Amino acid sequence: MELGTFGIWSLAFTHGDRVEASDAAAEAEELGYGALWLGGEPGGNPRGDLLRAAGVLNATRQVTVATACVSIWAQPARRLASAYHALPAGDRDRLVVGLGVSHGEIVDTYRRPYTAMADYLDGLDSTAMALPATARLVGAHGPRMTRLAARRSLGVHPYLVDTEHVARTRELLGQGPLLALEQTVIPHDDPAAARARARDALAPYMPLANYRSAWLRSGFTEEDLAGGGSDRLVDALFLWGRPEDIAAGLAERRKAGADHIAVQIATDSRGTFARSAWRELAAVLLA
Numbered sequence: 001m002e003l004g005t006f007g008i009w010s011l012a013f014t015h016g017d018r019v020e021a022s023d024a025a026a027e028a029e030e031l032g033y034g035a036l037w038l039g040g041e042p043g044g045n046p047r048g049d050l051l052r053a054a055g056v057l058n059a060t061r062q063v064t065v066a067t068a069c070v071s072i073w074a075q076p077a078r079r080l081a082s083a084y085h086a087l088p089a090g091d092r093d094r095l096v097v098g099l100g101v102s103h104g105e106i107v108d109t110y111r112r113p114y115t116a117m118a119d120y121l122d123g124l125d126s127t128a129m130a131l132p133a134t135a136r137l138v139g140a141h142g143p144r145m146t147r148l149a150a151r152r153s154l155g156v157h158p159y160l161v162d163t164e165h166v167a168r169t170r171e172l173l174g175q176g177p178l179l180a181l182e183q184t185v186i187p188h189d190d191p192a193a194a195r196a197r198a199r200d201a202l203a204p205y206m207p208l209a210n211y212r213s214a215w216l217r218s219g220f221t222e223e224d225l226a227g228g229g230s231d232r233l234v235d236a237l238f239l240w241g242r243p244e245d246i247a248a249g250l251a252e253r254r255k256a257g258a259d260h261i262a263v264q265i266a267t268d269s270r271g272t273f274a275r276s277a278w279r280e281l282a283a284v285l286l287a
Helices: 018-031 046-058 077-085 113-124 143-152 163-173 193-205 209-217 231-237 243-254 277-283
Strands: 007-009 036-037 064-071 093-098 136-138 176-186 260-265
Touching: 007 018, 018 036, 018 046, 018 277, 036 046, 046 064, 046 093, 064 077, 064 136, 077 093, 093 113, 113 136, 113 143, 113 243, 136 143, 136 176, 143 163, 163 176, 163 209, 163 243, 176 193, 176 243, 193 209, 243 277, 260 277
Parallel strands: 007 036, 007 260, 036 064, 064 093, 093 136, 176 260
Antiparallel strands: none
């Protein structure tokens, strides 16, 4: 499964207008991005994720389309595998299904995440029409989940992490499995405005234990996690500035071990396609 060096990650593919989603996907492919990442479907409906993915696949010709990430609690593994195989074979050839355990603060049935993910992967493998390991990724942050992903899938799709986390994950994975990083960027060169936008984007994740644990493992402190996040935390998790500044930060993530980077532009609305920013970054990243 070829993802290229850079892709576009956008909630608008699942939360925005479907007609514009098709048009935006075609433009992103034309700009040269190697993969298009769909943020989670409202309500965590995996079938909805795959239907939206089918729409993006139909609007494009070669680009890889990935879901990031389907909650394993939303429906049984066999039903997800069935939805995957309901898609045309040509669509499945360009589709990666990202899987995640979500968070105990969000999911009432959350329990033993490592065991739950391992069992879910067993379920995907045990059906008559399995969802193959070569077509799935795991949204892993901790070391045990990362090792599981390396054994049972294409690799990992970490979200909202710093360069130290990328390097640590690369070491855990070794050189074979894919490290497909999500990286949120803010195309604004005023520090106060950029950090304010970053804190708005960070706010929903600050109470979640899984993210807090990952940040603490990277050397941040409880003080960094207080009050909306310190400048140190914000500047480590987000890239902001001119396109050239953002490209330099992405290069650091690549040097640390990311095989592919799914670039997410911070926007005011989940339904907004940041197409002008895609173009500006493409001129620097994909020239």
